[in-house]
Amino acid sequence: xxxxxxxxxxxxxxxxxxxxxxxxxxxxxxxxxxxxxxxxxxxxxxxxxxxxxxxxxxxxxxxxxxxxxxxxxxxxxxxxxxxxxxxxxxxxxxxxxxxxxxxxxxxxxxxxxxxxxxxxxxxxxxxxxxxxxxxxxxxxxxxxxxxxxxxxxxxxxxxxxxxxxxxxxxxxxxxxxxxxxxxxxxxxxxxxxxxxxxxxxxxxxxxxxxxxxxxxxxxxxxxxxxxxxxxxxxxxxxxxxxxxxxxxxxxxxxxxxxxxxxxxxxxxxxxxxxxxxxxxxxxxxxxxxxxxxxxxxxxxxxxxxxxxxxxxxxxxxxxxxxxxxxxxxxxxxxxxxxxxxxxxxxxxxxxxxxxxxxxxxxxxxxxxxxxxxxxxxxxxxxxxxxxxxxxxxxxxxxxxxxxxxxxxxxxxxxxxxxxxxxxxxxxxxxxxxxxxxxxxxxxxxxxxxxxxxxxxxxxxxxxxxxxxxxxxxxxxxxxxxxxxxxxxxxxxxxxxxxxxxxxxxxxxxxxxxxxxxxxxxxxxxxxxxxxxxxxxxxxxxxxxx
Amino acid sequence: xxxxxxxxxxxxxxxxxxxxxxxxxxxxxxxxxxxxxxxxxxxxxxxxxxxxxxxxxxxxxxxxxxxxxxxxxxxxxxxxxxxxxxxxxxxxxxxxxxxxxxxxxxxxxxxxxxxxxxxxxxxxxxxxxxxxxxxxxxxxxxxxxxxxxxxxxxxxxxxxxxxxxxxxxxxxxxxxxxxxxxxxxxxxxxxxxxxxxxxxxxxxxxxxxxxxxxxxxxxxxxxxxxxxxxxxxxxxxxxxxxxxxxxxxxxxxxxxxxxxxxxxxxxxxxxxxxxxxxxxxxxxxxxxxxxxxxxxxxxxxxxxxxxxxxxxxxxxxxxxxxxxxxxxxxxxxxxxxxxxxxxxxxxxxxxxxxxxxxxxxxxxxxxxxxxxxxxxxxxxxxxxxxxxxxxxxxxxxxxxxxxxxxxxxxxxxxxxxxxxxxxxxxxxxxxxxxxxxxxxxxxxxx
Numbered sequence: 001x002x003x004x005x006x007x008x009x010x011x012x013x014x015x016x017x018x019x020x021x022x023x024x025x026x027x028x029x030x031x032x033x034x035x036x037x038x039x040x041x042x043x044x045x046x047x048x049x050x051x052x053x054x055x056x057x058x059x060x061x062x063x064x065x066x067x068x069x070x071x072x073x074x075x076x077x078x079x080x081x082x083x084x085x086x087x088x089x090x091x092x093x094x095x096x097x098x099x100x101x102x103x104x105x106x107x108x109x110x111x112x113x114x115x116x117x118x119x120x121x122x123x124x125x126x127x128x129x130x131x132x133x134x135x136x137x138x139x140x141x142x143x144x145x146x147x148x149x150x151x152x153x154x155x156x157x158x159x160x161x162x163x164x165x166x167x168x169x170x171x172x173x174x175x176x177x178x179x180x181x182x183x184x185x186x187x188x189x190x191x192x193x194x195x196x197x198x199x200x201x202x203x204x205x206x207x208x209x210x211x212x213x214x215x216x217x218x219x220x221x222x223x224x225x226x227x228x229x230x231x232x233x234x235x236x237x238x239x240x241x242x243x244x245x246x247x248x249x250x251x252x253x254x255x256x257x258x259x260x261x262x263x264x265x266x267x268x269x270x271x272x273x274x275x276x277x278x279x280x281x282x283x284x285x286x287x288x289x290x291x292x293x294x295x296x297x298x299x300x301x302x303x304x305x306x307x308x309x310x311x312x313x314x315x316x317x318x319x320x321x322x323x324x325x326x327x328x329x330x331x332x333x334x335x336x337x338x339x340x341x342x343x344x345x346x347x348x349x350x351x352x353x354x355x356x357x358x359x360x361x362x363x364x365x366x367x368x369x370x371x372x373x374x375x376x377x378x379x380x381x382x383x384x385x386x387x388x389x390x391x392x393x394x395x396x397x398x399x400x401x402x403x404x405x406x407x408x409x410x411x412x413x414x415x416x417x418x419x420x421x422x423x424x425x426x427x428x429x430x431x432x433x434x435x436x437x438x439x440x441x442x443x444x445x446x447x448x449x450x451x452x453x454x455x456x457x458x459x460x461x462x463x464x465x466x467x468x469x470x471x472x473x474x475x476x477x478x479x480x481x482x483x484x485x486x487x488x489x490x491x492x493x494x495x496x497x498x499x500x501x502x503x504x505x506x507x508x509x510x511x512x513x514x515x516x517x518x519x520x521x522x523x524x525x526x527x528x529x530x531x532x533x534x535x536x537x538x539x540x541x542x543x544x545x
Numbered sequence: 546x547x548x549x550x551x552x553x554x555x556x557x558x559x560x561x562x563x564x565x566x567x568x569x570x571x572x573x574x575x576x577x578x579x580x581x582x583x584x585x586x587x588x589x590x591x592x593x594x595x596x597x598x599x600x601x602x603x604x605x606x607x608x609x610x611x612x613x614x615x616x617x618x619x620x621x622x623x624x625x626x627x628x629x630x631x632x633x634x635x636x637x638x639x640x641x642x643x644x645x646x647x648x649x650x651x652x653x654x655x656x657x658x659x660x661x662x663x664x665x666x667x668x669x670x671x672x673x674x675x676x677x678x679x680x681x682x683x684x685x686x687x688x689x690x691x692x693x694x695x696x697x698x699x700x701x702x703x704x705x706x707x708x709x710x711x712x713x714x715x716x717x718x719x720x721x722x723x724x725x726x727x728x729x730x731x732x733x734x735x736x737x738x739x740x741x742x743x744x745x746x747x748x749x750x751x752x753x754x755x756x757x758x759x760x761x762x763x764x765x766x767x768x769x770x771x772x773x774x775x776x777x778x779x780x781x782x783x784x785x786x787x788x789x790x791x792x793x794x795x796x797x798x799x800x801x802x803x804x805x806x807x808x809x810x811x812x813x814x815x816x817x818x819x820x821x822x823x824x825x826x827x828x829x830x831x832x833x834x835x836x837x838x839x840x841x842x843x844x845x846x847x848x849x850x851x852x853x854x855x856x857x858x859x860x861x862x863x864x865x866x867x868x869x870x871x872x873x874x875x876x877x878x879x880x881x882x883x884x885x886x887x888x889x890x891x892x893x894x895x896x897x898x899x900x901x902x903x904x905x906x907x908x909x910x911x912x913x914x915x916x917x918x919x920x921x922x923x924x925x926x927x928x929x930x931x932x933x934x935x936x937x938x939x940x941x942x943x944x945x946x947x948x949x950x951x952x953x954x955x956x957x958x959x960x961x962x963x964x965x966x967x968x969x970x971x972x973x974x975x976x977x978x979x980x981x982x983x984x985x986x987x988x989x990x991x
Contacts, residue, residue, distance in 0.1 A: 227805030459988035
């Protein structure tokens, strides 16, 4: 891992603290270079050099990943373009099993000698690691697919869209927000193209082309008389799509207290609404702490699903591989073995999926050459499965991996990462209004905000972007200073209603962190709006003088 | 190749600057070697090494700028990277906030940031360090999960105004979590040094083992306001979040340092008068480079006697405000006291000892309210003694409120600030006793 190559999106002035630090691996390049591709026959030849070199040194299994990782950022604030960055990272990682242990090495020099040396180093490291081995690696069987390829079904490659179009969009967004009352706005477009080639001694040669896009803005509104300020972030989702995500279509809008977006995003409209809502937030009523029924929009609920369902069902956490950093999990194997652990109410069905079109996690094959699919994790409220990779499958009695292996770069070693993990829509034809009308005292939450959860994923606290009080089945006005705290199992058991598939939308994150050295993973979480009864809400207002 | 000498770096950079046809050019050479070993379930899970040198070039035509980089250093490659940056600059929109390259500066002496013994760490050293941590765990029915990483690197920069800098540094960071095999106890320890001879993973691991054993079968106590004794890592977890004294944010009215009705809290009392926080590149425990971005670093107070002493101005904002720009600090130092953790426990009638915090996230940027949880060793103190381990708490607290509720300052310790492995730099932070720290709910997590 070349941490010195990380480019952090800092230096963006005041808004920087409101934007998560985004680590990007790569070197700045000419944007036109992003459209060039590496020939597949050349990649196959390089892969074979590594496979043969590792085998000759005693590896019993080898896989090779040749990756070209392209990123483009456009960052603006108010009427200025702050930063345009194009990065590229190209190289190869070789992973082997020798003496029953894993070994890994990587190189950005792609001549035959350097490739063979990397493969030999991986074998040497595996042999060194085997000195402290307690149990040899057991890989689930995997057939070779021969020479195959997969491409994300995008309509418009974001790297081909002229820079002027992107800059004009963002400056237009900023202007719309300022006109509707914002004092400050930072907006950005973050685009990713992963060109990945995988080969293994199982006989697979897999070429894949993956695209992701994240348009976002961060608005601040200041009340000069009180000195208070409020923020409103965009309601977009990062998506596994091309630039078509920004092509506005009326059928992809959902009219609620604010416009919500499904599959396409109207950034201008959202910025205009955001400028006004930041002002409304300043004048909103501060919430009274207590128990409320919560109506959670998918633009908010994705993050709760991610933290309280996605992470605790990662098998590497359950087994203790993340004990020193990300943590372990309350969903221990005995709970799964009992086949009756009540993770949630009977209407809670959670599905893991690596194939969902437009999602961040969608690929044809994972980073150890396993064809991807979908499977139940929570079925009718009961824990039924986890997320696994090839060297874990035997622990669950599975004879195949679930395809959850991922590395964020050619220079990072692949390990178990979260697939898309989504709450299935309700089956009883309910609309969002049906959910709201039964609530006496509640809060409707839209957009993601502050988030925190313990290392075994029991206790969490979430904020949001927009909070609306519900009184006797009706929206009664905006609230502020809202955060809710719950225990994962109690929370999912308090789920009393889920809107149907008409409301189903994806949310997600580009930079889910795990591992040491840390790696980031992009993952989506879908849901329809859902209701949770009697959740503890705290008031977050404080005074520091 | 990974670590170039000052002369080697200068020679390459002079060529690069010489190739430029732009109005201005800034070139940076960074490189180094690093290694790591990770273990879990009492066995090594991954280990690796990397080596890298790269050249980044930024050029400008007026207020249009472009950047490019490369990892090849023959003359043709050096010229190519300059031309590529020039092409990008010509295509870029004007940035009204662009600042011309900085002229030559005068720097203080080089701090002792590069330690030969750290630069010479081998894969065998790392494997032994892991074994020294795993072996005592297995003897006590405990499972170890840990991570050690080390690096040795250099950076050099030169620009068309004649500025040149060169620095070298080494570092090593070690963390381990020890969990009892019955799943009821967990302990953690962290060590961060420039000089690996100060690192003893066996000694550090023993502390985490003891904490794991002592924290078994924790009891729940009611959430609420408690006196807490924060070990240096726990204190630093929260302090590091408040020390971004960004002047522009404060001036714009969207910072905890903004004042009602306009202006900033510069020169105003923010926290208890015993709080003194500063940066000093020449501190022997946490030495850092003598410059940042070409600006000379010097000892600078952030908080003196509880008063906000300085804010950070980047070059653009400094020009707007007619003040000197502030180099970004490489370390943070908070003055401590003489009390040991044991002394502070003895003086506590009722309180909580916190080893570390976890998953801290901002709740409100206006008040710097943060939420997070205790982890890996939380203990209830009664009448001057540790009474029993307690279940972990979620807190909702602001470091500003916390430093106003200061009771006692303890001894300083070097920590990796920023929490994660490798962290966001190093800090020298004391243990501290704080009254009325707000724990808002209980967690079942061990």
